[in-house]
Amino acid sequence: MTPKDIQDQKLxxxxxxxxxxxxxxxxxxxxxxxxxxxxxxxRTYYYHKFKSYEDIIEQAxxxxxxxxxxxxxxxxxxxSATFIGNYFQLAxxxxxxxxxxxxxxxxxxxxxxxxxxxxxxxxxxxxxAPQNDRVHQKYFSEFIAGAAINMSQRWLIEGMxxxxxxxxxxxxxxxxxxxxxx
Numbered sequence: 001m002t003p004k005d006i007q008d009q010k011l012x013x014x015x016x017x018x019x020x021x022x023x024x025x026x027x028x029x030x031x032x033x034x035x036x037x038x039x040x041x042x043r044t045y046y047y048h049k050f051k052s053y054e055d056i057i058e059q060a061x062x063x064x065x066x067x068x069x070x071x072x073x074x075x076x077x078x079x080s081a082t083f084i085g086n087y088f089q090l091a092x093x094x095x096x097x098x099x100x101x102x103x104x105x106x107x108x109x110x111x112x113x114x115x116x117x118x119x120x121x122x123x124x125x126x127x128x129a130p131q132n133d134r135v136h137q138k139y140f141s142e143f144i145a146g147a148a149i150n151m152s153q154r155w156l157i158e159g160m161x162x163x164x165x166x167x168x169x170x171x172x173x174x175x176x177x178x179x180x181x182x
Contacts, residue, residue, distance in 0.1 A: 008063060014039040014046065015060035018053055019100050027053050027104055057106050061113035065090065069117055078127045080175055084148055085168020087114060091152040092164055102153050110152075115145035144175060 001009075017039035021030045030053065036043050050056050068090045091098050101110060119141050121127040148171055155167055162170075 010039075010041050010045060011049075011056075011060055011063060014041055014050075015056055018056050019097050022100050022104050054106060054109065057101060058109040058112060061101075061109040062116060064094065065113045065117045069121070078121070079172070080127060081165075081168040081172035083118070083121060083127050083168070084171045085165040087117075087148060088152060088155065088164035088167040091156060092160055095156050095160075098152070099156055102156075107149055107153065111142075111145045111149045114148055115141045118144060144171070147171065147174065 014035065017035055018030070021035060021038065032043055032046055035053075036046050050059070065087070068086070098110065101107060118127070122141070151167065151171065155162065
């Protein structure tokens with residue numbers, strides 16, 4: 001196992017322990033010692049790697065989406081609907097974890113992870129940009145990330161009545177909506 005694999009394994013262990021604790025306790029009531037003991041990591045590891053519990057959630061959310069991206073269909077360019085549909089599939093696979101993150105008000109970590117992945121794919125031409133100039137506007141990735149995460153929250157809460165692929169298509173349609181003149 002590589003040093004990176006070991007670090008990722010420790011991150012996921014402390015993340016999973018935190019999510020488990022958050023299902024029954026408020027974040028402020030979780031002690032670092034109990035969290036580290038549950039995760040099988042040292043307090044030194046915690047203080048060296050994280051500034052807060054929110055930092056654990058942010059780092060693990062990013063690792064989850066990066067690992068998931070590695071398993072996306074190997075095409076030269078993904079379209080937005082496929083990328084976002086795959087994100088919804090990830091959300092579905094991690095439904096309990098994501099609902100816990102929403103429940104404790106930490107959805108910002110999911111937004112940042114989605115935004116980072118989306119920007120990376122756009123910047124490296126792995127994803128086809130929508131057929132409009134919005135993609136190059138200053139706040140576009142924040143808009144898409146916020147929309148996708150908010151939509152995934154409602155979708156997960158409602159029991160995922162539509163398929164993940166349908167949700168990707170829906171977000172892509174919203175992204176490509178034409179501007180209307182008044």
